[in-house]
Amino acid sequence: MSSASNESTSATSSPAATDGAPRRILLAKTALDGHWRGISVVARALRDGGFQVILGGMSTGTEIVRAAIDEDVDLVGLNVGGHVEVAERIIGELRAARADLPIFAGGIIAPWAARRLQALGVEVFPPGSQLDEIVSCARRLTGTEPASVSVSG
Amino acid sequence: MHSHDQRPPAYRSASGIELKASYGPEDVPAEHARVMGVAPGQPPFHRGGFPQGYRTKPWRIFQLSGFGKPEDENERIKFLLRNGETGFLMEHDRNTADHLYNVDHPDVVARKEDVGLTGAVMQSVRETELCLADLPIESTFGHAGGAVVQHAPFALAAYWTVAKRRGIPLAQLFGTGQSDFFLTYLGCVTKQQVPTAPGLRLNADIIEFCSEHLPKWVPVSIAGYNGGDTGLNAWQELGAVMANAIEYLDEVKRRGRMDMTVAAQRVGGVNFRTTMEIFEDAAKLRAARKMWHKLLTERYGVTDERALRMRIHIVTSGAYMQYQQPFNNIVRGTLMALTAVLGGTQSLGVSGYDEAISIPSEHAHQMSVRIQQILEHETNIPAVTDPLGGSYYVESLTAELERRAWEFVDQLLAQGGFLATLDSGWLHARARENQESQAIAEARGERKIVGVNCFKEDITPWEVDGFPPVTDAYPVALERLNAVRRERHETAATAALRELAATCRDPDRNIMPVMMQAVDAEVTIGEIGDIFRQAWGDWHTPKLV
Numbered sequence: 001m002s003s004a005s006n007e008s009t010s011a012t013s014s015p016a017a018t019d020g021a022p023r024r025i026l027l028a029k030t031a032l033d034g035h036w037r038g039i040s041v042v043a044r045a046l047r048d049g050g051f052q053v054i055l056g057g058m059s060t061g062t063e064i065v066r067a068a069i070d071e072d073v074d075l076v077g078l079n080v081g082g083h084v085e086v087a088e089r090i091i092g093e094l095r096a097a098r099a100d101l102p103i104f105a106g107g108i109i110a111p112w113a114a115r116r117l118q119a120l121g122v123e124v125f126p127p128g129s130q131l132d133e134i135v136s137c138a139r140r141l142t143g144t145e146p147a148s149v150s151v152s153g
Numbered sequence: 154m155h156s157h158d159q160r161p162p163a164y165r166s167a168s169g170i171e172l173k174a175s176y177g178p179e180d181v182p183a184e185h186a187r188v189m190g191v192a193p194g195q196p197p198f199h200r201g202g203f204p205q206g207y208r209t210k211p212w213r214i215f216q217l218s219g220f221g222k223p224e225d226e227n228e229r230i231k232f233l234l235r236n237g238e239t240g241f242l243m244e245h246d247r248n249t250a251d252h253l254y255n256v257d258h259p260d261v262v263a264r265k266e267d268v269g270l271t272g273a274v275m276q277s278v279r280e281t282e283l284c285l286a287d288l289p290i291e292s293t294f295g296h297a298g299g300a301v302v303q304h305a306p307f308a309l310a311a312y313w314t315v316a317k318r319r320g321i322p323l324a325q326l327f328g329t330g331q332s333d334f335f336l337t338y339l340g341c342v343t344k345q346q347v348p349t350a351p352g353l354r355l356n357a358d359i360i361e362f363c364s365e366h367l368p369k370w371v372p373v374s375i376a377g378y379n380g381g382d383t384g385l386n387a388w389q390e391l392g393a394v395m396a397n398a399i400e401y402l403d404e405v406k407r408r409g410r411m412d413m414t415v416a417a418q419r420v421g422g423v424n425f426r427t428t429m430e431i432f433e434d435a436a437k438l439r440a441a442r443k444m445w446h447k448l449l450t451e452r453y454g455v456t457d458e459r460a461l462r463m464r465i466h467i468v469t470s471g472a473y474m475q476y477q478q479p480f481n482n483i484v485r486g487t488l489m490a491l492t493a494v495l496g497g498t499q500s501l502g503v504s505g506y507d508e509a510i511s512i513p514s515e516h517a518h519q520m521s522v523r524i525q526q527i528l529e530h531e532t533n534i535p536a537v538t539d540p541l542g543g544s545y546y547v548e549s550l551t552a553e554l555e556r557r558a559w560e561f562v563d564q565l566l567a568q569g570g571f572l573a574t575l576d577s578g579w580l581h582a583r584a585r586e587n588q589e590s591q592a593i594a595e596a597r598g599e600r601k602i603v604g605v606n607c608f609k610e611d612i613t614p615w616e617v618d619g620f621p622p623v624t625d626a627y628p629v630a631l632e633r634l635n636a637v638r639r640e641r642h643e644t645a646a647t648a649a650l651r652e653l654a655a656t657c658r659d660p661d662r663n664i665m666p667v668m669m670q671a672v673d674a675e676v677t678i679g680e681i682g683d684i685f686r687q688a689w690g691d692w693h694t695p696k697l698v
Contacts, residue, residue: 030264031247031248031264031267031270032247032248032251032252032260032261032264032267032343032344033247033267033271033341034337034341034342034343034344035340035341036341036342036697036698037340037382037383037384037472037584037588039698040585040588040589040697040698041588041589041592043698044589044592045592055698057344058344060260060263060264061263062263082264082266082267082270083264083266083267083270083622085266086264086266086267108509108510108511110510110511110618110619110620111510111616111617111618111619112618112619112621113619126476126509126510127475127476127509128475128476128477128509128602128605130596130606131592131596132596
């Protein structure tokens with residue numbers, strides 16, 4: 001077993017929030033696709049970056065909107081494992097419920113589908129995205145970006 | 154940059170085995186050195202099951218394929234066969250098949266555009282017939298789908314029913330259906346599925362049914378691939394596969410209805426992955442065959458050599474295919490396929506170069522076949538069996554992987570066995586540790602991936618935009634579901650469902666004969682799923698993330 005598993009991806013900075021309370025991110029899967037490797041690694045990086053991560057699992061748009069409101073999250077991360085139209089519909093539902101809530105997305109998202117999400121103002125992290133870029137994006141979207149950070153510590 | 158980290162850079166295999174700068178005879182442990190010179194075709198078979206290797210039997214070119222409507226999948230399979238594929242695989246829609254839902258289930262309707270994205274929708278035998286239209290199932294090795302344990306009884310019964318309707322005797326059919334615990338209990342965990350204990354019962358039922366009616370069929374195929382791509386390293390993958398086989402063989406033995414030699418042959422078609430870790434993964438296949446021989450002789454007292462040869466199917470790792478600069482993946486696919494061939498695989502699927510982007514386009518699929526054909530016909534590799542045999546390095550890796558894998562088997566058995574470690578989430582935790590350490594190594598640049606975390610400049614003039622999804626899979630499936638409900642013989646369907654429910658409650662009855670009747674009566678997967686859920690409830694999914 002690799003000893004690296006005990007090491008941390010912790011950033012050099014303190015937890016993300018500037019007002020003391022950690023920022024909360026809902027990570028949810030849009031498809032009935034249970035691959036969890038990607039979301040697991042991203043959730044770990046975000047937690048190490050000082051965020052509180054709430055896992056929504058495989059959720060419908062209605063379930064994601066409800067969880068986002070009930071959990072009073074600052075950011076929603078959509079793990080898009082299916083067709084981009086499903087993600088687009090969920091983004092529409094989220095914005096109808098809470099227009100101010102930032103959203104980012106990751107997963108197996110083909111370039112053409114990524115362009116559609118980007119056109120909606122959603123930042124997209126396809127496979128191979130660097131974890132520090134994802135954490136920086138979460139900080140920017142929640143208004144908690146420190147001057148300069150790196151998850152590689 | 155990492156001033157706190159003063160360790161010298163160590164050379165290690167992907168699974169953590171420390172690597173020397175070169176190897177000599179002293180690096181091969183005595184136990185292994187003793188069998189190093191044994192010829193291929195001789196026990197313990199690490200050098201291959203057959204003395205002539207690929208001279209007498211080339212590996213099967215066997216690509217996962219399918220999407221959209223059954224007609225779309227049928228067309229793609231024909232395309233692959235035309236291009237030289239020598240067996241075919243059916244892929245079922247994840248939303249409906251994996252969960253045993255019909256398309257009008259609320260969880261499917263909520264994301265109806267996803268339907269058909271990664272496999273064709275087959276809710277009743279009518280749709281399986283469309284998918285298999287004009288395919289030579291009497292003479293071609295076919296994978297009926299049913300990679301998911303709870304889905305396998307339906308998928309197999311539907312395939313076999315199509316054959317019966319064509320007048321092909323079941324005993325003539327050869328193929329497989331996988332029915333794999335690594336997939337939806339470890340790597341791609343469904344939202345809802347039967348617990349592992351009834352899952353084991355279903356697999357044992359399939360094994361027994363095949364031994365009676367389909368002697369040439371590979372009833373289940375343990376897929377270490379799915380464990381590997383979720384995070385298990387090479388010796389964990391090996392150990393977990395052996396522990397999984399122990400579950401099947403112990404259960405068959407407990408039932409006492411099958412000869413263990415036959416059972417061993419039935420369970421001995423196994424799937425692993427190869428990655429870019431060329432020598433460790435080639436050694437993994439050699440270690441697997443040796444371990445299989447030891448497991449069967451020592452634990453089950455099997456002596457018939459035909460039953461002691463493990464047959465291996467390899468899928469090249471999808472997780473090693475990159476989104477960035479996707480044409481680099483043609484090189485990666487070639488190297489991973491080479492690894493499989495050097496390790497002596499019987500069957501091979503190469504992930505598409507667009508694997509990280511979408512399901513394979515026609516071109517990506519064709520390239521996956523061409524990679525295999527180039528290896529087979531242009532390299533002269535198939536001329537010699539076990540070409541790595543006798544390499545001090547490879548033999549040392551083979552022995553070390555085996556040693557670590559047996560230790561891992563012991564760890565699994567000490568916790569109640571493979572299924573118990575799925576139930577408890579222990580195996581998921583092992584995968585997660587490796588996922589995280591790999592992610593850290595990539596973030597730090599210690600693990601370099603060309604085009605992803607280094608050498609990122611890209612002048613490729615062509616964009617790989619991903620295979621466009623079929624847009625009418627959902628409405629067509631809904632129409633077909635309603636047609637089946639309208640047109641089928643309702644009395645027969647209801648009676649078959651009642652019989653299926655009764656069989657689920659009686660562990661001494663085999664579910665497959667009743668499943669065959671139900672499928673023939675045009676029962677749908679959603680109805681079968683409802684019966685399974687009533688009988689067995691839902692698996693208590695352990696913590697994953």
